[in-house]
Amino acid sequence: MSEIQTAVCTKCNVDKALDAFYPSNTKKGHTSQCKECVRTQQAEYHAKPEVKARMRAQQAWYHAEYYARPEVKARMEAQQAEWYAKNKARIRVQQAQYNARPEVKERRKAYKAEWYAKNKARIRAQRAVKRQAKQGN
Numbered sequence: 001m002s003e004i005q006t007a008v009c010t011k012c013n014v015d016k017a018l019d020a021f022y023p024s025n026t027k028k029g030h031t032s033q034c035k036e037c038v039r040t041q042q043a044e045y046h047a048k049p050e051v052k053a054r055m056r057a058q059q060a061w062y063h064a065e066y067y068a069r070p071e072v073k074a075r076m077e078a079q080q081a082e083w084y085a086k087n088k089a090r091i092r093v094q095q096a097q098y099n100a101r102p103e104v105k106e107r108r109k110a111y112k113a114e115w116y117a118k119n120k121a122r123i124r125a126q127r128a129v130k131r132q133a134k135q136g137n
Contacts, residue, residue: 011037 005018010032021030022038031038045051066072084091098104116123 009034009037011041 006015007018007021007028007030008015009021012034014034016034018030020034020036022035023029024031033041046055067076
């Protein structure tokens with residue numbers, strides 16, 4: 001019979017089977033801490049606010065750099081256009097269902113009223129220009 005090989009975790013000091021450790025290129029062939037302890041340690045580390053902020057900043061930088069590349073932009077635009085063309089009918093149905101909801105209608109109505117109140121002078125100026133253009137033709 002073959003015996004199950006075990007190792008002692010250096011973090012929790014528990015004797016565990018080798019499959020409870022990550023493989024490693026060391027002489028032992030596995031890490032010194034068990035998978036459970038490694039996961040706990042990583043979760044604690046990544047929960048720190050300064051680490052979260054640093055990771056977010058790195059991801060934002062990479063995202064900005066990656067998507068700024070012309071070949072990536074072109075590929076993404078092509079993929080989005082293709083997806084939209086395939087799903088146009090479905091999108092229109094979803095938009096119609098969303099726009100038919102009473103709370104959406106109320107929110108849109110309130111927004112329009114607020115926008116018109118803020119931009120009365122601008123609207124009047126545009127209408128005056130259109131009126132003059134019509135009379136000039």
